[in-house]
Amino acid sequence: MNDGDMGAGPSARSKRADARRNQETLLDAAASVFVTSGVEAPVRDIAARAGVGVGTIYRHFPTRADLIIAVYRHQVEACAEAGPALLASSATPHAALSQWINLFVDFLVTKHGLAGVLRSDNTSFDTLHSYFIDRLLPVCAQLLDAAADAGEIRSGPKAYELMRGVGNLCIGAEHDPGYDARRLVELLIAGLRQPH
Amino acid sequence: MNDGDMGAGPSARSKRADARRNQETLLDAAASVFVTSGVEAPVRDIAARAGVGVGTIYRHFPTRADLIIAVYRHQVEACAEAGPALLASSATPHAALSQWINLFVDFLVTKHGLAGVLRSDNTSFDTLHSYFIDRLLPVCAQLLDAAADAGEIRSGPKAYELMRGVGNLCIGAEHDPGYDARRLVELLIAGLRQPH
DNA sequence: TAAGCAAACGGAACCAGGCTCCGGTAAATG
DNA sequence: CATTTACCGGAGCCTGGTTCCGTTTGCTTA
Numbered sequence: 001m002n003d004g005d006m007g008a009g010p011s012a013r014s015k016r017a018d019a020r021r022n023q024e025t026l027l028d029a030a031a032s033v034f035v036t037s038g039v040e041a042p043v044r045d046i047a048a049r050a051g052v053g054v055g056t057i058y059r060h061f062p063t064r065a066d067l068i069i070a071v072y073r074h075q076v077e078a079c080a081e082a083g084p085a086l087l088a089s090s091a092t093p094h095a096a097l098s099q100w101i102n103l104f105v106d107f108l109v110t111k112h113g114l115a116g117v118l119r120s121d122n123t124s125f126d127t128l129h130s131y132f133i134d135r136l137l138p139v140c141a142q143l144l145d146a147a148a149d150a151g152e153i154r155s156g157p158k159a160y161e162l163m164r165g166v167g168n169l170c171i172g173a174e175h176d177p178g179y180d181a182r183r184l185v186e187l188l189i190a191g192l193r194q195p196h
Numbered sequence: 197m198n199d200g201d202m203g204a205g206p207s208a209r210s211k212r213a214d215a216r217r218n219q220e221t222l223l224d225a226a227a228s229v230f231v232t233s234g235v236e237a238p239v240r241d242i243a244a245r246a247g248v249g250v251g252t253i254y255r256h257f258p259t260r261a262d263l264i265i266a267v268y269r270h271q272v273e274a275c276a277e278a279g280p281a282l283l284a285s286s287a288t289p290h291a292a293l294s295q296w297i298n299l300f301v302d303f304l305v306t307k308h309g310l311a312g313v314l315r316s317d318n319t320s321f322d323t324l325h326s327y328f329i330d331r332l333l334p335v336c337a338q339l340l341d342a343a344a345d346a347g348e349i350r351s352g353p354k355a356y357e358l359m360r361g362v363g364n365l366c367i368g369a370e371h372d373p374g375y376d377a378r379r380l381v382e383l384l385i386a387g388l389r390q391p392h
Numbered sequence: 393t394a395a396g397c398a399a400a401c402g403g404a405a406c407c408a409g410g411c412t413c414c415g416g417t418a419a420a421t422g
Numbered sequence: 423c424a425t426t427t428a429c430c431g432g433a434g435c436c437t438g439g440t441t442c443c444g445t446t447t448g449c450t451t452a
Contacts, residue, residue: 059401175317183357187353212418249430249431
């Protein structure tokens, strides 16, 4: 993918040491700033926290979306991999779907502002949106199809629509004690059930 | 409420003619810019469209929220008044609730970006949020209570949570052909039904 | 070890958009 | 017509994103 390591043999040239170090530092700084100030924290704040100039951020992460993706990649991967596992271990496909959606919701609501930025109409977040869709939509579709095949759900929204709906319900869920995204998502999933 | 008299008796002085004219012009300009560029259009654009300076906007509408409220006030009022009417004319309270929610959704999705701005964490939109809540929440609560009394719905979210959820589902619904907010809202309302 | 070079760095500078402030304009009034 | 003052316009400030380029620094090679 890049010319760096990627196991292309022992002779592969590395990036300069300071570059790699900075990339690491930036990821840590961004993660910690995201926790305290949300994913929409000013770029300058992240640069300051990392002790680098803003130019360095843009060199490593051309758009803010790239930075966010890099910070959360592990967790998105984990969520994606949990899908098939849940399907294998759950009593019914609908139960698996429900549990998986819970994982997804937990991820979104604990990342201050992430759900909101996912739905921003700012075009610079398109790649973030695409990343989530590319990685998670197939998983969701698999669970949904399994539940449909089992006759547990009515013909309703396709996976894309469901995921967007769930994502939307998570927006602004962090700091409003009167709003519980999980409860509403449960309601939505309940509405999906076949009225036996 | 309309011409700035503050109800201090019939002798109350009117505003200057140019001020009243500008206020009217601004409302028209804002409405038309909102249609084409969304409710988050730059203030300067609205000023230009109205042929006034930005100072004039801020004098008449101290925050953008005030402007948005003024532009949509009639429609919000109509929506609020439709609640009791629907309750009186519908077969069941749940049907009335469902229809009323549909009105609300129609309103939100046809106002480019309005749902998104309702959920913005930008504090300057708090008054917009408050306005919607103050005006519409009691209506929603009345419908919800009626449906609960009739035993049609399970004990679920309170009116506030329901309205926020519905509002969230409407975010970004305008320009995504693969996403139909109405369908998801219907699912949500269906999930509210008492099982069997 | 030192020289040469490209990679990488930092932050000044530029742009966009929100909001304020104040000198100027003109509506109301006598 | 003169006076008052509400009201107007837009220059200008602020915040935050993004770019650009002179400087620094790690790596390579002699």
